[in-house]
Amino acid sequence: MKNALNSKVVVITGASSGIGEAMAKLYAQMGAKVVLGARSEEKLKALTKQIIADGGTAAYCATDVTVAEDCKRLIDRAVGEFGGIDVLICNAGISMRAIFDDVDLSVLHRLMDVNFWGTVYCSKYALPYLQRSKGSLVGISSVAGLHGLPGRTGYSASKYAMTGLLETIRIENLKKGLHVMVACPGFTASNVRFSALVADGSQQGSTPREEGKMMTAEQVAKIVARGIARRRRLCLMEAEGRATHFVKKFAPAFLDKMFYWVMSKEPDSPFK
Ligand code: NDP
Numbered sequence: 001m002k003n004a005l006n007s008k009v010v011v012i013t014g015a016s017s018g019i020g021e022a023m024a025k026l027y028a029q030m031g032a033k034v035v036l037g038a039r040s041e042e043k044l045k046a047l048t049k050q051i052i053a054d055g056g057t058a059a060y061c062a063t064d065v066t067v068a069e070d071c072k073r074l075i076d077r078a079v080g081e082f083g084g085i086d087v088l089i090c091n092a093g094i095s096m097r098a099i100f101d102d103v104d105l106s107v108l109h110r111l112m113d114v115n116f117w118g119t120v121y122c123s124k125y126a127l128p129y130l131q132r133s134k135g136s137l138v139g140i141s142s143v144a145g146l147h148g149l150p151g152r153t154g155y156s157a158s159k160y161a162m163t164g165l166l167e168t169i170r171i172e173n174l175k176k177g178l179h180v181m182v183a184c185p186g187f188t189a190s191n192v193r194f195s196a197l198v199a200d201g202s203q204q205g206s207t208p209r210e211e212g213k214m215m216t217a218e219q220v221a222k223i224v225a226r227g228i229a230r231r232r233r234l235c236l237m238e239a240e241g242r243a244t245h246f247v248k249k250f251a252p253a254f255l256d257k258m259f260y261w262v263m264s265k266e267p268d269s270p271f272k
Pocket of ligand 1: 013014015016017018019020037038039040041063064065066091092093094095114140141142143184185186187188189190191192193195217
């Protein structure tokens, strides 16, 4: 794989866990200067220390992506430390599990605040630097951002909203050399299902799926790096993502049934 990340400044939100953490480690090994954002300052501090001890270059900034000023501080930190930004990866995200009949509206607001508005704020503040470097703006969406995922209305809606935002930024910047990529992992072993919000807004605290049978965060990090190197628009990961993208074009009603069937098989599924 061509190493497009060597000596590049890469800002990653949601870097304290899962896919974000795996990208931070891998991209630092590939020679990137990584700038890490998330709310858990202690985890970011420890990860930064580990990356530097392993010979990499890293900085961090405690960031709640739902707070615009925090996102500005993260971007300013990257520019202050390393002089610019080549890649912004909007990865911070949360999920949910409840049917629309039951879900408290605050859950949908929270999903939009983290997944969509977090992407808006970081993209907005990083854009001038990304335009200058003709760099990459990347959103970590989901297969749920390709087709509605039952029990995850707010999640799918927030990922579709990210796609609309990023696609439009891409077109507006068509003549400025900016690369914009929407990456769509399928189920990936991480903390995301444990922290997912249920109908009343509390955290699920467990996973309804077999985490051991999923892709690993490290695999996703590698595929995203390849997508950046090839300046792809859409980065699909595995059979699930590719099949969803393809079948949606030709047999969307069949895909509805498949998604219903697959998700209704989860233990304690909120629909049967
Ligand atoms: P994790 O729960 O392991 O990681 C989520 C990251 O987001 C954490 O670093 C968390 O850090 C951060 N985060 C959550 N809320 C905020 C906030 N308000 N401000 C800043 N950071 C925040 O999940 P994943 O690694 O799986 O998820 C990463 C991305 O991948 C998400 O966008 C998710 O939707 C997407 N994805 C995941 C899939 C999966 O099956 N795992 C499948 C498809 C897409 P902290 O709590 O410290 O703030």
